[in-house]
Amino acid sequence: MLSPADIETLLLTFKVASIATALMLLIGTPLAWWLARTRSAWKGIINAVVALPLVLPPTVLGFYLLVLMGPAGAVGKFTSWLGLGTLPFTFTGLVIASVLYSMPFVVQPLQASFASIGEQPLEAAATLRASPLDTFFSVIIPLAKPGFLTASILGFAHTVGEFGVVLMVGGNIPGKTRVVSVQIYNHVEALEYSEAHWLAGCLLLFSFTVLIILYTVLKTHPVAHQLK
Amino acid sequence: MTQPITARFQLDYGSFQLDVDLNLPGAGVTVLFGHSGSGKTTLLRCIAGLQQAQQGFLKINGNVWQDTEHQVFLPTHKRSLGYVFQEANLFPHLTVAGNLQFGLKRIAKSSDAADLRHIVELLGIDHLLERMPDRLSGGERQRVAIARAVALNPEVLLMDEPLASLDFKRKQEILPFLSRLHQQLNIPVLYVTHSQQEVAQLADHLVILAEGRAQASGSLVETLSRLDVPLAQDREAATVWQVTIVEHEADYHLTRVEFDGGSLSLTAIDAPIGTPLRVQIYARDVSIALEAPAATSILNVLPATITGIADDHGGQTVVRLQVGNQPLLAHITRKSAMLLGLQLDMPVYVQIKGTSILN
Numbered sequence: 001m002l003s004p005a006d007i008e009t010l011l012l013t014f015k016v017a018s019i020a021t022a023l024m025l026l027i028g029t030p031l032a033w034w035l036a037r038t039r040s041a042w043k044g045i046i047n048a049v050v051a052l053p054l055v056l057p058p059t060v061l062g063f064y065l066l067v068l069m070g071p072a073g074a075v076g077k078f079t080s081w082l083g084l085g086t087l088p089f090t091f092t093g094l095v096i097a098s099v100l101y102s103m104p105f106v107v108q109p110l111q112a113s114f115a116s117i118g119e120q121p122l123e124a125a126a127t128l129r130a131s132p133l134d135t136f137f138s139v140i141i142p143l144a145k146p147g148f149l150t151a152s153i154l155g156f157a158h159t160v161g162e163f164g165v166v167l168m169v170g171g172n173i174p175g176k177t178r179v180v181s182v183q184i185y186n187h188v189e190a191l192e193y194s195e196a197h198w199l200a201g202c203l204l205l206f207s208f209t210v211l212i213i214l215y216t217v218l219k220t221h222p223v224a225h226q227l228k
Numbered sequence: 229m230t231q232p233i234t235a236r237f238q239l240d241y242g243s244f245q246l247d248v249d250l251n252l253p254g255a256g257v258t259v260l261f262g263h264s265g266s267g268k269t270t271l272l273r274c275i276a277g278l279q280q281a282q283q284g285f286l287k288i289n290g291n292v293w294q295d296t297e298h299q300v301f302l303p304t305h306k307r308s309l310g311y312v313f314q315e316a317n318l319f320p321h322l323t324v325a326g327n328l329q330f331g332l333k334r335i336a337k338s339s340d341a342a343d344l345r346h347i348v349e350l351l352g353i354d355h356l357l358e359r360m361p362d363r364l365s366g367g368e369r370q371r372v373a374i375a376r377a378v379a380l381n382p383e384v385l386l387m388d389e390p391l392a393s394l395d396f397k398r399k400q401e402i403l404p405f406l407s408r409l410h411q412q413l414n415i416p417v418l419y420v421t422h423s424q425q426e427v428a429q430l431a432d433h434l435v436i437l438a439e440g441r442a443q444a445s446g447s448l449v450e451t452l453s454r455l456d457v458p459l460a461q462d463r464e465a466a467t468v469w470q471v472t473i474v475e476h477e478a479d480y481h482l483t484r485v486e487f488d489g490g491s492l493s494l495t496a497i498d499a500p501i502g503t504p505l506r507v508q509i510y511a512r513d514v515s516i517a518l519e520a521p522a523a524t525s526i527l528n529v530l531p532a533t534i535t536g537i538a539d540d541h542g543g544q545t546v547v548r549l550q551v552g553n554q555p556l557l558a559h560i561t562r563k564s565a566m567l568l569g570l571q572l573d574m575p576v577y578v579q580i581k582g583t584s585i586l587n
Contacts, residue, residue, distance in 0.1 A: 120317050123278055126304035127311035128331030128376070134305075138330075142321040 002198050008175055009183040010202065016091070016179060017159040020098040024106040024155045025148070027099070032110035033136075051104050058101065062168025065097050069169070087169075094170040094177045098159045105154040113147020114140065149218055157210045161203070231290050233258075233384065233416065237274045238283035246270050246281065246440040254289060256432035257410050257417045259448075261424075261459075267440040268420045269314075272386050275418065276311050277304040289383040310377030310415075312387040316369035318361040324372050325357040331380045344379050350412065351375045351405050367398035371405060378413060385417045391426065403429060424459075427452075428468050428508045429586045453548055453555035455538040460546050460557055465511040467557050468586070473503045482527075489552015493527045494583055506586035513581040514558035516547060518568055520577050528580040532556065534572055537565065545570075549578060 002010070035047060053061055068075045069087040076086045087093030117140060125135040141148070163181040170177030172186070180199055187196035233252040239245065246267045252258045260268040273279040275286060277293065280301060286294040288309075293302045318327050328344060348354050351371045361369060370390055377385060390406075391399045407430065410417060419430060427434060427448070434451040436443045436459060444457045453467050454460060471485035471492065483497040485505060497505070521529060535555070536548035545565040547558045556578060570576070 120313070120315070121319060123304075124311075124313065124317045124319065125330075126278070127276060127309060129305050129334035129380070130330070131303075131305050134334070139319060139321075143319075145321075 002202075003195065005174065006183060006195065006199055009178050009180050009199075012175065012177075013160055013179040013181075016094055016098055017156045019095050020102060020159045021106070021152055021156045023095070023099050024103055025152065028103060028106040028110055028151065028155075032107045033114055033140075035107070036111045036114035050107050053101050054104050058162065058164025059168055061101060062097065062165040065093075065100070065165070065169050069093055069096075089169075089171045089173060089177060091176055094166060094179075097165045097169040098162060101162055101165045102155050102158040105158045106151040109150040109154060110144065110147050113144040113150075117143050146218055150214060153210055153214060153218075157207060160206065231288075233289075233418075234285065234287040235271070235275060236283075236285040237271065237281040239270065239274065239279070239281040244270075244440060246274070248437075248440075248442045250435060250442055250445055252416075252418070252435070252445070253433050254416050255414070257419055257430050258433040258435060259427050259431035260418060260420045260435050260437060261422065261427050261431075262437035263422055265439075266437040268422075268437045269388055270440075271437065272388050272418060272420050275384075276309055276386055277302060277307055278311075291383070308380075308383040310380050310382040310385045312370075312373050312377050312385070312390045314389045314392050316361070316366075316373035318364075318369060318372060318376070320361055322361075323357065324353065324359050324361070324364070327361065327372060328357075328376050328379055331376060335380055347375050347378050350409060365398070366394050367401050370394065370398075370402060374402075374405070374409070378409065378415070382415060385413075385415045387417060387419045389420050389422070391423070392421070406430060424462070424464050424466070428466060429506070449555060453557050455536045455546060455548050460511070460538070460548075461540045461544075463512070465546070465557055465559065466508050467511070467555060469507045469509065469554050471505050471507050473497060473499055473501050473505065475501065487552060487554055489554060490530055492530075492580070492583065494585065497585060508584045508586050509556065509580055510582070510584075511546065511557035511559040513583070514549075514556060515579045515581065516549075516558055516560060516564075516568065516570065517577045517579060521579065524579065526579045526581060528583075530578050530580070532576055532578045534570055534574045534576060537570060537572065549576070551578060 031050070035043060066088050067073050069079070070076045071080065071086050079085065079087055087096060121139050121143060122135055125139045130138060161181065163185070166177065166179055166182055172178050172182055180203060184196050184199045187193070187199065231254045233254055235252065236249045238247050244265070244267065248271060260271060262268045270279060274281045274284060283296050284294045285296070286292070292300055293307055294300060319330065322330065328348070332344065348357070351374060353368065353371050353375060356364060356368055356372065361372070364372065374390065391402055394402065410430065421427065431448045433446070434448045435445045436451065436457055444451050444454055448468055449470070451457065452459065459465060469487050471487045473483055474486045474491065475484040476496065477484065481496045482493050483495070485492050485494055485507065492507070494507070530551050532549040532551045534547060535550050538546045539562060540546060543562050545560055545562045547560060547565070547570060549556045549558060558578060
């Protein structure tokens with residue numbers, strides 16, 4: 001059975017993933033829109049930066065974040081100067097790391113979705129007196145709904161599943177940064193295989209359900225295909 | 229709506245240049261005619277502001293929409309226009325009613341809106357309002373798109389080959405709606421097409437575009453009969469006359485119509501006396517005689533004066549004639565022209581073998 005400590009990690013994981021997903025949608029939507037439409041020479045570079053977490057070992061990303069946000073890092077100095085202290089081993093730090101780590105899973109489906117809408121609905125909206133911002137909310141968002149759903153689900157699920165980055169940046173602090181994947185690791189390290197089974201089973205069920213929803217309800221293409 | 233439209237654009241894409249300076253009437257249908265690559269769609273998009281010409285001046289109904297000399301460029305959504313795209317381009321996430329309302333919700337004063345119910349009726353789409361666009365046929369979709377643009381009661385209606393994506397049957401289904409629309413609404417229309425049939429049926433004013441330049445711009449009747457425009461040489465060359473029904477000859481199954489300076493007999497038309505009609509006369513259906521033929525089966529023999537002769541360098545001669553006050557084109561062989569000794573200002577007789585009614 002799940003212990004109260006296990007349930008605590010589940011709730012914390014859910015909280016991190018929810019906040020991170022909301023932030024990713026907020027940052028990722030304009031970013032994806034820009035990437036889908038720009039002809040700027042920067043497009044390739046920004047695309048590569050966004051996609052970097054897809055190929056980078058999580059520990060590498062975690063390591064750089066740890067250094068950057070630590071007392072000697074640029075970000076760490078800045079947050080200290082603001083009087084916020086440093087971010088590693090805090091809930092906020094964990095959320096920031098998650099956002100960076102899972103961003104491609106939000107940006108890429110959105111970008112593909114925006115690109116597939118094309119120029120035509122935008123032109124039609126303009127000839128019907130809709131300003132660009134108005135068009136974005138009244139035409140683009142409804143038309144890109146499947147993209148937003150895919151982006152949210154993938155972003156959320158991927159954040160739930162992260163381990164390497166969490167361990168590097170967040171550590172293993174109960175109630176603050178100890179998420180499910182870390183807790184499973186703890187159980188296994190302590191040879192508590194039955195507890196590990198319960199949590200692992202929860203994650204397996206969750207991930208499977210998410211993918212079932214993606215492929216049957218939303219009828220999206222396989223993830224690998226979308227990320228190309 | 230009486231103020232003329234001024235449109236001057238210069239645009240350079242390297243392989244394609246648009247360079248036009250047009251004064252168009254502020255009423256009726258102006259057709260922008262040309263083959264693909266002539267720049268007619270680019271011109272329309274410049275007028276809509278969907279494309280920005282490097283140099284341009286555009287004034288519609290007294291409002292300047294673009295003036296590059298004074299850094300004026302009104303974005304599309306601030307221009308009082310209606311635009312009908314080649315593909316209907318309806319919003320797939322909205323019903324037909326939702327599509328019709330989209331623009332209406334966004335115009336400042338509700339009094340600016342045209343009577344939506346009237347337009348819906350005129351275009352015959354009242355039974356489609358609750359449907360989603362993907363449940364419509366191509367013709368229905370295009371009618372909704374036209375209604376959506378017209379509903380805003382814009383200062384100009386821009387139509388980019390609205391029938392091009394439809395098959396012949398659907399075209400015939402929409403053309404009457406368009407003619408009716410143009411008669412009933414007091415909005416100047418700029419209509420892009422490469423179809424001579426649509427030109428003859430819809431145009432009041434005609435602009436002929438080729439390679440990004442305007443070759444001719446003038447009233448339909450005058451422009452169609454200009455010999456310096458390649459259209460006159462075309463196998464399908466024709467003139468269009470505005471006529472009025474004056475008499476029905478029921479015994480012979482004929483209808484007599486009058487034009488400015490004469491009359492014609494046509495196959496019976498089921499319409500009351502006084503009805504205005506457009507009659508198209510193909511140049512290949514017109515022959516020329518030096519004297520009034522004493523006995524001929526052709527009913528329509530009219531006195532005419534030659535006002536122009538052009539050779540197509542292919543054995544065919546195009547003759548421009550004046551019949552009453554109407555210009556008329558005739559395609560005859562070069563040999564006939566030689567044998568008859570046709571010359572400018574020569575009085576002759578024309579025999580019209582066939583006519584077609586356009587509305």
